[in-house]
Amino acid sequence: xxxxxxxxxxxxxxxxxxxxxxxxxxxxxLADYSxxxxxxxxxxxxxxxxxxxxxxxxxxxxxxGIQNTYFPIxxxxxxxxxxxxxxxxxxxxxxxxxxxxxxKLEERLAIRPxxxxxxxxxxxRWVRSSRDLPLRLNQWNNVVRWEFRHPTPLLRxxxxxxxxxxTVFATEGEAMxxxxxxxxxxxxxxxxxxxLPGLVGKKxxxxxxxxxxxxxxxxxxxxxxxxxxxxxxxxxxxxxxKAFEISFVDRNxxxxxxxxxxxxxxxxxxxxxxxxxxxxxxxxxxxRVALFQVVIVPIFDEEARExxxxxxxxxxxxxxxxxxxxxxxxxxxxxxxxFNEWELKGVPLRVEIGARDLAKRQVVLARRDNGKKRxxxxxxxxxxxxxxxxxxxxxxxxxxxxxxKEHTYTAETYEQLKSSLxxxxxxxxxxxxxxxxxxxxxxxxxxxxxxxPMDQKGTxxxxxxxxxxxxxxxxxxxxx
Amino acid sequence: xxxxxxxxxxxxxxxxxxxxxxxxxxxxxLADYSxxxxxxxxxxxxxxxxxxxxxxxxxxxxxxGIQNTYFPIxxxxxxxxxxxxxxxxxxxxxxxxxxxxxxKLEERLAIRPxxxxxxxxxxxRWVRSSRDLPLRLNQWNNVVRWEFRHPTPLLRxxxxxxxxxxTVFATEGEAMxxxxxxxxxxxxxxxxxxxLPGLVGKKxxxxxxxxxxxxxxxxxxxxxxxxxxxxxxxxxxxxxxKAFEISFVDRNxxxxxxxxxxxxxxxxxxxxxxxxxxxxxxxxxxxRVALFQVVIVPIFDEEARExxxxxxxxxxxxxxxxxxxxxxxxxxxxxxxxFNEWELKGVPLRVEIGARDLAKRQVVLARRDNGKKRxxxxxxxxxxxxxxxxxxxxxxxxxxxxxxKEHTYTAETYEQLKSSLxxxxxxxxxxxxxxxxxxxxxxxxxxxxxxxPMDQKGTxxxxxxxxxxxxxxxxxxxxx
Numbered sequence: 012x013x014x015x016x017x018x019x020x021x022x023x024x025x026x027x028x029x030x031x032x033x034x035x036x037x038x039x040x041l042a043d044y045s046x047x048x049x050x051x052x053x054x055x056x057x058x059x060x061x062x063x064x065x066x067x068x069x070x071x072x073x074x075x076g077i078q079n080t081y082f083p084i085x086x087x088x089x090x091x092x093x094x095x096x097x098x099x100x101x102x103x104x105x106x107x108x109x110x111x112x113x114x115k116l117e118e119r120l121a122i123r124p125x126x127x128x129x130x131x132x133x134x135x136r137w138v139r140s141s142r143d144l145p146l147r148l149n150q151w152n153n154v155v156r157w158e159f160r161h162p163t164p165l166l167r168x169x170x171x172x173x174x175x176x177x178t179v180f181a182t183e184g185e186a187m188x189x190x191x192x193x194x195x196x197x198x199x200x201x202x203x204x205x206x207l208p209g210l211v212g213k214k215x216x217x218x219x220x221x222x223x224x225x226x227x228x229x230x231x232x233x234x235x236x237x238x239x240x241x242x243x244x245x246x247x248x249x250x251x252x253k254a255f256e257i258s259f260v261d262r263n264x265x266x267x268x269x270x271x272x273x274x275x276x277x278x279x280x281x282x283x284x285x286x287x288x289x290x291x292x293x294x295x296x297x298x299r300v301a302l303f304q305v306v307i308v309p310i311f312d313e314e315a316r317e318x319x320x321x322x323x324x325x326x327x328x329x330x331x332x333x334x335x336x337x338x339x340x341x342x343x344x345x346x347x348x349x350f351n352e353w354e355l356k357g358v359p360l361r362v363e364i365g366a367r368d369l370a371k372r373q374v375v376l377a378r379r380d381n382g383k384k385r386x387x388x389x390x391x392x393x394x395x396x397x398x399x400x401x402x403x404x405x406x407x408x409x410x411x412x413x414x415x416k417e418h419t420y421t422a423e424t425y426e427q428l429k430s431s432l433x434x435x436x437x438x439x440x441x442x443x444x445x446x447x448x449x450x451x452x453x454x455x456x457x458x459x460x461x462x463x464p465m466d467q468k469g470t471x472x473x474x475x476x477x478x479x480x481x482x483x484x485x486x487x488x489x490x491x
Numbered sequence: 492x493x494x495x496x497x498x499x500x501x502x503x504x505x506x507x508x509x510x511x512x513x514x515x516x517x518x519x520x521l522a523d524y525s526x527x528x529x530x531x532x533x534x535x536x537x538x539x540x541x542x543x544x545x546x547x548x549x550x551x552x553x554x555x556g557i558q559n560t561y562f563p564i565x566x567x568x569x570x571x572x573x574x575x576x577x578x579x580x581x582x583x584x585x586x587x588x589x590x591x592x593x594x595k596l597e598e599r600l601a602i603r604p605x606x607x608x609x610x611x612x613x614x615x616r617w618v619r620s621s622r623d624l625p626l627r628l629n630q631w632n633n634v635v636r637w638e639f640r641h642p643t644p645l646l647r648x649x650x651x652x653x654x655x656x657x658t659v660f661a662t663e664g665e666a667m668x669x670x671x672x673x674x675x676x677x678x679x680x681x682x683x684x685x686x687l688p689g690l691v692g693k694k695x696x697x698x699x700x701x702x703x704x705x706x707x708x709x710x711x712x713x714x715x716x717x718x719x720x721x722x723x724x725x726x727x728x729x730x731x732x733k734a735f736e737i738s739f740v741d742r743n744x745x746x747x748x749x750x751x752x753x754x755x756x757x758x759x760x761x762x763x764x765x766x767x768x769x770x771x772x773x774x775x776x777x778x779r780v781a782l783f784q785v786v787i788v789p790i791f792d793e794e795a796r797e798x799x800x801x802x803x804x805x806x807x808x809x810x811x812x813x814x815x816x817x818x819x820x821x822x823x824x825x826x827x828x829x830f831n832e833w834e835l836k837g838v839p840l841r842v843e844i845g846a847r848d849l850a851k852r853q854v855v856l857a858r859r860d861n862g863k864k865r866x867x868x869x870x871x872x873x874x875x876x877x878x879x880x881x882x883x884x885x886x887x888x889x890x891x892x893x894x895x896k897e898h899t900y901t902a903e904t905y906e907q908l909k910s911s912l913x914x915x916x917x918x919x920x921x922x923x924x925x926x927x928x929x930x931x932x933x934x935x936x937x938x939x940x941x942x943x944p945m946d947q948k949g950t951x952x953x954x955x956x957x958x959x960x961x962x963x964x965x966x967x968x969x970x971x
Contacts, residue, residue, distance in 0.1 A: 046570060046612050047600065050563035055628070058559050079538050083530035083650050084602075084633055090526060103592045108602065110587040111637035120527065122564075122588065122602075132526050142823070148535070153564055153633065157591035170563050343622070 019355060023291050028235045032286055036164050039294035039356050041285065049162035049169035053278070056356065059302035060281050061172060065151055067204055068174065068276060071196040077147045077176060082130050084152070085120040090128045094254040097127060100221020104156045106169075122155040127222065127247075127273060130177050131255035138179060138269060141259050146179040147189075165282025166239065166491060173277035179257060179269045183248075186270035190227065190244055193274045197229055197242035200276065205284045206297040206407040207231055208415050209241055210437065210486055212462030217446055223273070224248035230461045230486065231283050232415045236435015238461045238488035239283055242276040287411050288380075294357030295379055297407050298400040303337040305330055305396060306358045310346045310365035322389075323364050326374065329393055330362075334400065354379060359403045360396060380406050428475050428487060432458045437488045439464075441481030443474035452476055452487065460485045499835060503771050508715045512766055516644050519774035519836050521765065529642035529649035533758070536836060539782035540761050541652060545631055547684055548654065548756060551676040557627045557656060562610050564632070565600040570608045574734040577607060580701020584636045586649075602635040607702065607727075607753060610657050611735035618659060618749060621739050626659040627669075645762025646719065646971060653757035659737060659749045663728075666750035670707060670724055673754045677709055677722035680756065685764045686777040686887040687711055688895050689721055690917065690966055692942030697926055703753070704728035710941045710966065711763050712895045716915015718941045718968035719763055722756035767891050768860075774837030775859055777887050778880040783817040785810055785876060786838045790826045790845035802869075803844050806854065809873055810842075814880065834859060839883045840876060860886050908955050908967060912938045917968045919944075921961030923954035932956055932967065940965045 020038060024031045036042050041057035053061065069079070085108065092098045101124045108120040123129065130148070137143060155170045162168055176193065180186040194211055201207045209229035219226035223245035230238045252258065252268040261267045288295040298304045307327055311319040320340055327338040337358070339349050346363070353361060363375040374392050377384045380403045387395040418436030422428040431438045442448065442460065452475075453459045467483050474481045500518060504511045516522050521537035533541065549559070565588065572578045581604045588600040603609065610628070617623060635650045642648055656673065660666040674691055681687045689709035699706035703725035710718045732738065732748040741747045768775040778784045787807055791799040800820060807818040817838070819829050826843070833841060843855040854872055857864045860883045867875040898916030902908040911918045922928060922940065932955075933939045943963050954961045 043613060043616075045563045046567055046609065047563050047565045050565060052563065052613055053561040055558035055560055058561050061561070062559065078535035079542065080535055081533040081538050081541070081652065083525045083527050083532065084635070085527045085530060085650070087526055105592060106588045106600075107590040108586045109589045110599075112583045112585060112639065114639075119590075120586075129526065133523060133532055136523075142821075155564070159592070159594075170565070172561065341622075 019351060020291055020293050024234060024289070028286075031291075033164065035285060035289050035294050036282075041281075041294060042164055044164070047169075049158065051164045051168055053172075056296075056302045057281060060284070060296065060300045061278055063204065063300035064200060064276065064280065065174075068196065068200050069151070071199065072149055072174075072176070075147075075192050075196075077149045077178075080148045080150050081152065082126050082133065082150060084123050086123055086126070086129045088119045088121060090132055091121050093128055093132075094222050094251055096250070097222035101125065101156075104158055106155045106157045123152075124154055124156045125273075125275075126150070126152075126154075126175055127177070127251055128255075131251050131257060131271075134177075134179060135255050135257045138257050138259055141181045141261060141267075144179055144181045144259065144269065145185060147176075148178065149174055149176045163282070165285070166279055168278070171278045173275045176272070176274040178272045179252075180271070181259065181261075181267070181269065183270050186246065186272055189272055190246065193244050193272075194227060194229070197244075197274075197276055201229060201231075201241060201280065202408060204297065204299045205280060206404060206411060207241070207280070207284060207287060208408065208412040210415075210462060210464065212464045212486060214243075214462055215446075215449055215460050215485075217449055218459065218461075220245040220273075222247065222250055224250060227465075228462050230437075230488070230490075231287070232418055232437060232488075233283070233286050233491070234414070236418060236489070238437060238486075238490040239279075240461070240490070241280060241283065242274070244274040245272060247271040247273060287414070288407050289357065292351075293355035295407065296357040296359060298359045298404045301357070301359055302335065303358050304334045304400055305336040305360045305362060306349075306353045307336065307338045307362045307364060308346055308349045308353070309338075309340060310363060310368075312366070315366035315369075318369060319364060319366055322369055326362065326364065326389070326392060330396060333393065333397060350377075360399050362392070362396065378403055380410075422475055422487075423472055425475055428452070429456055432456050432487065432489065435489065437461070437486050439484050440475040440487055441470050441472035442483055442485040443477055443479045444482040445474070445477065445479075448474055448476035456487075456489075458487045458489045461488045461490055462486055499831060500771055500773050504714060504769070508766075511771075512762075513644065515765060515769050515774050516762075521761075521774060522644055524644070527649075529638065531644045531648055533652075536776075536782045537761060540764070540776065540780045541758055543684065543780035544680060544756065544760065545654075548676065548680050549631070551679065552629055552654075552656070555627075555672050555676075557629045557658075560628045560630050561632065562606055562613065562630060564603050566603055566606070566609045568599045568601065570612055571601050573608055573612075574702050574731055576730070577702035581605065581636075584638055586635045586637045603632075604634055604636045605753075606630070606632075606634075606655055607657070607731055608735075611731050611737060611751075614657075614659060615735045615737045618737050618739055621661045621741060621747075623739065624659055624661045624749065625665060627656075628658065629654055629656045643762070645765070646759055648758070651758045653755045656752070656754040658752045659732075660751070661739065661741075661747070661749065663750050666726065666752055669752055670726065673724050673752075674707060674709070677724075677754075677756055681709060681711075681721060681760065682888060684777065684779045685760060686884060686891060687721070687760070687764060687767060688888065688892040690895075690942065690944065692944045692966060694942055695926075695929055695940050695965075697929055698939065698941075700725040700753075702727065702730055704730060707945075708942050710917075710968070710970075711767070712898055712917060712968070713763065713766050713971070714894070716898060716969070718917060718966075718970040719759070720941070720970070721760060721763065722754070724754040725752060727751040727753060767894070768887050769837065772831075773835035775887065776837040776839060778839045778884045781837070781839055782815065783838050784814045784880055785816040785840045785842060786829075786833045787816065787818045787842045787844060788826055788829045788833070789818075789820060790843060790848075792846070795846035795849075798849060799844060799846055802849055806842065806844065806869070806872060810876060813873065813877060830857075840879050842872070842876065858883055860890075902955055902967075903952055905955055908932070909936055912936050912967065912969065915969065917941070917966050919964050920955040920967055921950050921952035922963055922965040923957055923959045924962040925954070925957065925959075928954055928956035936967075936969075938967045938969045941968045941970055942966055
């Protein structure tokens with residue numbers, strides 16, 4: 012039987028994480044490099060994960076009254092400059108269109124790095140009275156941030172896909188109430204679909220979004236011990252409303268500026284998911300976002316071929332009613348090669364069905380997450396497959412949660428902080444809220460405050476850096 | 492009762508089509524202008540139509556084995572130039588990125604006007620053996636064509652949304668078989684969802700896609716008598732495969748180039764839908780693609796307010812099980828104003844419920860397509876609403892089909908052709924297949940061959956221009 016050379020992962024996750032990460036992406040066929048440096052191609056199994064994230068997130072958005080829109084990808088330079096902090100944050104990495112056909116454009120057009128400035132210019136025309144509010148808009152689109160640092164596929168790509176929610180309220184209270192709604196949705200998607208635990212918290216002023224008054228994030232912990240920012244939520248206060256004249260006349264005839272929020276989840280999440288769950292055999296995808304949840308691999312010699320394939324096809328049809336299933340009936344590969352290939356590609360559950368199984372009216376289920384195999388009767392196969400998928404989903408989450416817990420430390424002194432940070436992970440330590448202490452820690456340890464936990468109960472401890480009274484507990488970590 | 496000034500459509504469709512078209516788009520709040528000339532904003536009711544088109548089309552694509560992907564938006568200049576015909580067709584309207592941050596790029600990057608060149612460069616790495624085929628990929632994305640002609644919202648926008656299907660086959664036969672599958676899907680979506688009839692046919696060589704060996708299209712007839720191209724399908728033959736080295740080794744050890752197709756449906760279809768169905772009161776949206784299929788307008792004085800609203804809410808909850816429904820319970824607008832607003836916005840069916848209706852246990856259904864009103868019992872409301880929506884969907888299609896039939900003429904002589912073309916519409920006339928005759932007709936009448944009907948049965952007539960033996964019947968029309 013002739014088999015094409017197919018290479019598995021050649022390095023260990025624990026020994027060379029960066030190389031392992033790249034190999035898993037490419038060899039699992041999740042994504043590929045493109046001819047444009049820093050931009051990747053989402054292959055079908057990778058894009059299917061994004062479709063699952065989109066579908067489930069969008070469903071939740073719609074339930075709370077968010078409406079989808081689409082705004083142009085171009086932002087005229089003069090608009091990008093309208094909010095000072097914002098343009099300062101983004102202009103170093105803007106890709107500029109300067110020509111169309113043979114003509115030089117009169118004004119440069121930015122490819123959106125994010126759409127605040129363009130959207131708010133338009134929205135300001137739509138808001139006249141408090142009856143026009145709230146306006147809760149979202150778009151699923153592509154954005155470009157021309158990073159000059161070393162790009163990493165999915166984690167730091169020059170073009171990426173995301174949702175950008177942009178909402179406008181008459182009062183600060185309504186705007187603030189949305190924060191919990193959106194963070195809850197992002198938490199559900201990351202935990203229950205991507206099986207990714209995270210630390211929800213508030214960003215420090217130094218780390219907040221360019222133009223926002225407060226930023227919130229879900230931070231994940233990567234296997235290399237560095238934190239990475241997941242979905243985020245920004246309270247814009249009235250900053251953009253003032254720059255773009257988004258205002259209305261209230262009941263007393265007074266002009267009021269609106270209160271705004273923005274929020275996003277991006278394809279970076281796929282990279283985080285891959286990094287956290289996968290292993291030395293390749294990709295592991297949580298069942299709820301996998302293109303194929305189950306692969307059926309028939310095992311036969313020439314004599315049993317027809318019989319086995321017939322049963323395998325029957326089983327496929329039955330499983331397809333409730334799961335996404337692939338029957339691998341290719342003739343030119345041995346079952347062993349198929350096992351390796353689908354393990355590399357991260358399909359959560361393999362069903363093996365052979366001539367001997369037929370005789371015993373059973374099949375074998377093999378889990379991708381822990382490698383465990385067991386026999387189940389043919390009659391119970393659909394039920395058992397559903398149960399295993401549920402358990403795999405849960406196990407992946409619990410495994411990631413354990414890793415996060417095991418690598419979350421507390422420190423009361425600077426020595427403790429420095430020592431804990433050496434091993435990677437999150438270190439919870441008291442902080443006096445001074446930007447100076449935050450900056451010094453970053454300078455001296457390379458770790459920053461990734462966020463401040465939401466449930467601050469007050470602390471009697473003293474700032475881990477300066478020893479003054481501490482205002483809060485902060486999550487310190489080295490980060491992406 | 493204070494009411495904000497809200498303006499209806501101020502011109503007649505039959506008298507000033509262009510102005511009417513723009514007013515309907517803007518005043519129905521389907522779309523809006525943006526600060527970038529030629530690019531529009533899809534507002535929620537407009538984007539919802541695109542979501543419906545995407546959802547239904549994508550479902551059909553997946554059924555026949557198409558897989559979704561995402562490729563970068565940028566195409567390096569050297570790649571765009573790899574296929575001669577292709578670059579000639581697109582380069583005059585390419586938007587170029589030349590700078591990132593403060594740096595000048597070493598090579599200009601085209602914003603994709605279509606993705607053949609970028610995708611095929613990558614795909615060539617994926618295809619080694621016939622076992623890698625077929626490869627049937629699709630992406631839903633944004634593209635930019637910097638038209639210098641007068642842009643028209645939705646019909647000719649500089650940025651638009653579409654699907655681009657790109658498929659690769661080992662044999663010409665398989666590639667050709669896909670044509671009918673895809674055209675059938677596009678026909679279903681345009682006819683059964685957008686209620687738009689169309690003429691399916693083959694493009695002439697002069698009108699085919701840049702780089703294709705044959706193009707096929709669905710052509711719609713606009714109310715102003717001009718044809719407009721809807722979804723299309725292109726047989727690329729081996730043109731791109733040769734330029735991009737997409738090849739494999741066959742069973743005899745011979746190198747073979749692959750056979751490729753590309754196909755698309757775009758947001759232009761929303762503009763066509765609007766133009767064909769809407770009327771002097773504003774937008775009309777077919778139920779199957781409408782954001783809201785039904786609006787409930789309660790009618791009450793102060794005394795009956797509570798009672799009526801309670802019943803209206805009950806009805807809303809009931810209808811919501813099977814339809815997409817909006818209850819307009821705003822206090823500051825009269826029912827009459829609400830009627831006008833929802834008619835302007837094109838909601839297919841209005842349900843009126845007032846105090847007197849309550850007493851009689853009935854509601855009133857008012858159709859947007861023909862203005863007819865009828866009373867139905869409260870108990871039968873859900874069933875009757877479903878029936879009306881089905882009839883509205885069908886009526887819109889039949890109305891458009893009648894318009895197309897009434898404006899489709901046949902001509903045997905050049906005089907007949909010219910005379911028929913004066914009134915607008917499609918003229919079916921014999922053609923000898925000579926590009927010269929085609930060019931002369933275009934020059935002298937302003938009409939081109941929009942396509943050649945698929946079901947050519949052979950004709951004994953003579954070419955409408957030169958009088959030689961005719962090879963085919965062609966659809967002539969002035970067009971967008």
